Amino acid sequence: MSVPGAASFTVTxxxxxxxxxxxxxxxxxxxxxxxxxxxxxRTGDCLVVTQKVVSxxxxxxxxxxxxxxxxxRLAEKEARRVLRRRGDLLITETRHGWxxxxxxxxxxxVEAGRAALLPVDPDRSARRIHDELRAVAGVTVAVVxxxxxxxxxxxxxxxxxxxxxxxxxxxxxxxxxxxxxxPLEVTEVAVADEIAAAxxxxxxxxxxxxxxxxxxxxxxxxxxxxxxxxxxxxxEDLFR
Amino acid sequence: MSVPGAASFTVTxxxxxxxxxxxxxxxxxxxxxxxxxxxxxRTGDCLVVTQKVVSxxxxxxxxxxxxxxxxxRLAEKEARRVLRRRGDLLITETRHGWxxxxxxxxxxxVEAGRAALLPVDPDRSARRIHDELRAVAGVTVAVVxxxxxxxxxxxxxxxxxxxxxxxxxxxxxxxxxxxxxxPLEVTEVAVADEIAAAxxxxxxxxxxxxxxxxxxxxxxxxxxxxxxxxxxxxxEDLFR
Numbered sequence: 001m002s003v004p005g006a007a008s009f010t011v012t013x014x015x016x017x018x019x020x021x022x023x024x025x026x027x028x029x030x031x032x033x034x035x036x037x038x039x040x041x042r043t044g045d046c047l048v049v050t051q052k053v054v055s056x057x058x059x060x061x062x063x064x065x066x067x068x069x070x071x072x073r074l075a076e077k078e079a080r081r082v083l084r085r086r087g088d089l090l091i092t093e094t095r096h097g098w099x100x101x102x103x104x105x106x107x108x109x110v111e112a113g114r115a116a117l118l119p120v121d122p123d124r125s126a127r128r129i130h131d132e133l134r135a136v137a138g139v140t141v142a143v144v145x146x147x148x149x150x151x152x153x154x155x156x157x158x159x160x161x162x163x164x165x166x167x168x169x170x171x172x173x174x175x176x177x178x179x180x181x182x183p184l185e186v187t188e189v190a191v192a193d194e195i196a197a198a199x200x201x202x203x204x205x206x207x208x209x210x211x212x213x214x215x216x217x218x219x220x221x222x223x224x225x226x227x228x229x230x231x232x233x234x235x236e237d238l239f240r
Numbered sequence: 241m242s243v244p245g246a247a248s249f250t251v252t253x254x255x256x257x258x259x260x261x262x263x264x265x266x267x268x269x270x271x272x273x274x275x276x277x278x279x280x281x282r283t284g285d286c287l288v289v290t291q292k293v294v295s296x297x298x299x300x301x302x303x304x305x306x307x308x309x310x311x312x313r314l315a316e317k318e319a320r321r322v323l324r325r326r327g328d329l330l331i332t333e334t335r336h337g338w339x340x341x342x343x344x345x346x347x348x349x350v351e352a353g354r355a356a357l358l359p360v361d362p363d364r365s366a367r368r369i370h371d372e373l374r375a376v377a378g379v380t381v382a383v384v385x386x387x388x389x390x391x392x393x394x395x396x397x398x399x400x401x402x403x404x405x406x407x408x409x410x411x412x413x414x415x416x417x418x419x420x421x422x423p424l425e426v427t428e429v430a431v432a433d434e435i436a437a438a439x440x441x442x443x444x445x446x447x448x449x450x451x452x453x454x455x456x457x458x459x460x461x462x463x464x465x466x467x468x469x470x471x472x473x474x475x476e477d478l479f480r
Contacts, residue, residue, distance in 0.1 A: 152391075
């Protein structure tokens with residue numbers, strides 16, 4: 001729809017019909033879904049996958065029965081540190097360094113009586129999908145694993161990146177200048193988080209679309225990167 | 241690129257060649273830019289505009305000379321409350337309720353010796369652009385005014401919405417169910433923030449692209465809304 005040279009990208013939802021099961025080859029399911037959506041997957045694309053299906057494929061499901069305290073106990077077990085408590089809600093720092101509600105232990109879109117835990121190492125999960133896409137389809141696709149987090153000061157939730165492969169999670173603008181020639185004050189942009197947020201807009205929480213293809217991103221952002229780079233060290237953090 | 245029915249949207253950068261000046265009719269400049277980009281603006285689109293050009297058009301520029309303390313003093317003056325200080329960096333709550341660095345007082349992409357302040361009422365600024373687009377071009381376009389904010393716990397900056405018109409800033413999923421029939425735990429999604437983040441991916445800080453057209457969003461999100469809805473009341477906030 002745009003003239004050549006106009007920066008532009010497209011985000012398309014991918015639909016999975018069946019329930020993802022432990023041991024499923026997610027890369028193959030997503031390739032088929034991308035074909036069904038009419039986009040396919042091409043080198044240079046970025047594939048965003050929600051944490052929930054990654055956790056399911058990796059078997060990160062645990063029984064909680066109908067015990068209302070079970071999730072809180074799981075959240076405590078998954079936490080490195082509990083930052084705040086309000087009733088049954090815990091804000092925790094996970095072993096990965098993410099600060100989120102209930103250590104990311106989640107009951108939505110999971111079979112009754114079970115909870116989904118975050119992947120053990122979401123950057124490794126992203127790499128596994130990235131490598132399998134290359135092996136199966138011969139494409140080099142950046143992969144972002146997303147999750148839905150709250151944040152202080154602002155209402156509403158947004159998707160962020162918790163796993164990354166083939167993409168710089170942070171793009172450093174230091175040393176670049178604005179159009180008045182003044183050094184830029186904004187130095188590091190969390191592009192992986194912005195990509196996760198963009199993808200959420202098509203994924204919807206109640207539809208069977210746990211992934212999206214983002215096509216047309218700046219190729220300069222592709223390369224080595226990991227979501228762990230997005231963890232702000234507690235010593236740098238003014239709010240911990 | 242996708243089959244009918246596949247949820248999909250496109251984000252295209254709009255380029256402004258000249259410097260925006262106080263009194264400029266931003267809606268007209270952006271309409272022309274959308275024509276130049278080959279997209280135009282259509283009813284149902286969402287136009288994202290960075291705060292910087294809105295502030296310039298509204299004359300929210302103040303002289304700071306080369307006094308390094310001038311910005312800090314301006315930031316204090318624009319703040320309702322200072323939450324943290326580290327050297328010359330202040331984290332403040334602005335009169336609008338936004339928590340950000342230096343009350344949003346910004347020196348990048350502004351002529352030397354001047355600083356840009358946030359618009360007095362960014363929701364009203366969004367409404368002005370929305371209304372002028374309707375009057376001039378007969379289109380009903382959602383408008384998001386974006387700014388680049390840091391956040392605790394995560395490195396890097398992301399764009400968020402500080403002004404909204406014609407769009408629900410928050411989409412409430414309460415009462416909806418996941419595909420297992422379980423009530424959704426995720427209740428409110430900050431779609432205006434996710435749209436601002438998506439737009440940042442094409443705008444780049446060092447190019448002359450202070451706006452983007454987002455085409456293909458869920459029409460159910462269009463309607464009355466304001467960015468002020470995104471301000472989390474301090475009493476609800478566990479981190480203030």
